[in-house]
Amino acid sequence: MESLPRLDFFELHDLDGTPRVLRTLHTESILTIYRLTDAAREYSRPLELALRSGADHRIVDLCSGSGGPVPLIQRRLHSAGVHTQVTLTDLVPNVHAFERVARNRPPCCPVDHVPSPVDATDCRLEGTRTIYGAFHHFAPPLATRILQNAVDTRQPIVVVDTKRSWLYVLVFPFFLMLAVLLAAPFQRNPLPRYLLRLALTYVVPVLPFMMFFDSVVSFLRMYGRAELRRMVDALRDTSTFTWTIGVQRGFTGAQYLIGIPRP
Numbered sequence: 187m188e189s190l191p192r193l194d195f196f197e198l199h200d201l202d203g204t205p206r207v208l209r210t211l212h213t214e215s216i217l218t219i220y221r222l223t224d225a226a227r228e229y230s231r232p233l234e235l236a237l238r239s240g241a242d243h244r245i246v247d248l249c250s251g252s253g254g255p256v257p258l259i260q261r262r263l264h265s266a267g268v269h270t271q272v273t274l275t276d277l278v279p280n281v282h283a284f285e286r287v288a289r290n291r292p293p294c295c296p297v298d299h300v301p302s303p304v305d306a307t308d309c310r311l312e313g314t315r316t317i318y319g320a321f322h323h324f325a326p327p328l329a330t331r332i333l334q335n336a337v338d339t340r341q342p343i344v345v346v347d348t349k350r351s352w353l354y355v356l357v358f359p360f361f362l363m364l365a366v367l368l369a370a371p372f373q374r375n376p377l378p379r380y381l382l383r384l385a386l387t388y389v390v391p392v393l394p395f396m397m398f399f400d401s402v403v404s405f406l407r408m409y410g411r412a413e414l415r416r417m418v419d420a421l422r423d424t425s426t427f428t429w430t431i432g433v434q435r436g437f438t439g440a441q442y443l444i445g446i447p448r449p
């Protein structure tokens with residue numbers, strides 16, 4: 187797997203100059219893809235493993251984007267008899283999207299959010315931290331700071347991303363771009379944003395291109411298991427945590443890192 191070297195290149199939706207509305211449309215597309223696929227089933231397993239191993243059932247989701255997969259995962263966990271309380275956070279919180287996710291939740295699956303910026307590298311919130319589909323955005327020094335912050339504040343952490351392999355680099359971006367093209371008319375947005383989405387999908391196809399480009403780059407900069415292990419081994423007081431690194435079987439290639447404070 188790690189014969190494919192990790193390439194730290196930029197993603198378009200991460201650039202400072204990318205208009206906020208474009209970022210929002212992009213992260214909403216990611217959310218739609220989670221909804222259309224069964225990814226939440228595979229993605230729920232590492233979190234379930236962590237919770238069954240003693241991690242706090244209050245979930246602090248970092249880098250939530252437009253909500254990400256955690257609210258979907260929460261419902262799956264509930265069906266499996268694991269109850270959680272979810273708080274969505276982001277450095278640039280999309281409060282409207284968070285409010286939309288929180289609306290109409292069944293009492294079994296409460297979701298709230300932090301409306302102010304929460305930096306994953308310097309978080310003070312208590313609960314099990316989750317980072318879904320975002321850890322690869324951070325270069326090694328920042329990624330290490332996220333893990334070190336969890337250790338320093340003694341909060342469990344669950345990181346889920348995709349494994350780095352040619353298969354994902356060469357195949358998935360086409361599927362993801364196709365999903366953006368097919369799903370645009372069905373995405374629920376206020377009318378002006380809905381029209382903007384259609385224009386940026388079919389007239390000037392910025393959104394499909396952004397999904398293609400960003401997913402190629404994403405899959406090239408995923409961390410491999412050996413890199414995660416080295417990162418964990420280099421943390422201060424790493425032995426005060428139990429670390430588990432693995433890959434979940436299935437089409438998503440979900441790779442995870444679980445850290446739980448030792449009693």
Ligand SMILES: C[S@@+](CC[C@H](N)C(=O)[O-])C[C@H]1O[C@@H](n2cnc3c(N)ncnc32)[C@H](O)[C@@H]1O
Nearest residue numbers: 216249250251254276277278305306318319320
């Ligand atoms: C790929 S996006 C969304 C990921 C989301 N979990 C999902 O699966 O849809 C990555 C998110 O990370 C956020 N982000 C970037 N740097 C961050 C930081 N230092 N702390 C918290 N969030 C950050 C961005 O604002 C963006 O919303």
